Amino acid sequence: MTPPCARTWGRRGRTPLIQVRGRSWRRLSIAAMACYQPGERARLIWRPKDYRRFKHERKSFAWTDYRDLAVCAHLQLGGPIVLLWDNLNTHLAAGMRRFEAERDWLTVYQLPAYAPDLNPVEGFWSLLRRGLLANTAFADADHLVRTVRRGLRQIQYRPALIDGCLTGTGLTISDRHPTPSRKAQ
Template sequence: MTPPISRTWARRGCTPVVRVRGRSRRRVSIAALTCYKPGERSRLTYRPRRDDGRRDGRKSFSWRDYRGLLQAAHQQLGGPIVLIWDNLNVHLAAGIRQFIDVRDWLTVYQLPSYAPDLNPVEGAWSLLRRGWLSNTALATPEHLIQTVRHGLHVIQYRSDLIDGFLTGTGLTLTATTPRVQPQSVER
């Protein structure tokens, strides 16, 4: 775990060195959704996941984990969801595609490749890296999860920050967003 450094100091003429312990094979993954509904406060829904080595060899979120996150968000929000997703390979998996196809409350827009500036949740990751995770030497995966949960919990209750994430993308909300159905083009 190499800590992100936002500032440090050293004597004049000496290069500062931050020592960290060796790499760990354990991994912590986090999935998050920024949720917007016209006329209501914005929300952040997230789930951390630690690789415990007991799941099907996968260290990060599977499509089943994303399915669970979407179902939880749907129950919490109590309405239709328009999902803007990047091109992570799990987002394109056949299982999640089948799940999306049979849910009339779920509409998905795929972002173009290499377009993190259009993804509102990237603002949360940036704020975490520059805030709670900067200048912190994390000793254990549990310490990392605790620090990330604390940061996301603070962001979760600051709807002005979550609104700023959307504003930073240049995207806007509309009062009604119709479900987009694939259409065939006749020539």
């Protein structure tokens, strides 16, 4: 729970020190989807996963958690979904590939390796780190969870911020799904 430092000040000639309460094995993971549809407001769908309850539980999202998030987004949006995956190992899992192949409402495109600048969701994490999480020493894990939830809700209810994260990638939205071009014979 070491806080990211945005800015600080101190007396000239003295290095400022930031006190934190220590570390623990507790962990919070968050999966998020930026949802864009031409003519509609942008949406953010996210799910937190708190690992404080079971010490020997998996410390990250499994492919089944991402599957459930995609199904939830499909139900909330009521239409087909195009996913842009980064190269996270759970996105590339065999079970996830089978799930993608079995759903006609789901189209998946893989982002190039090491290209966080093409992923709109990275903008949300940047907004959180520079906003509510900056210069905060969390008292306990519950304080961290409350702050992250509040920050994501603030982003969620501001479609202009979600649109800005897409604009920052340079990607655009079109009414048609992209189709592979055929070579002229």
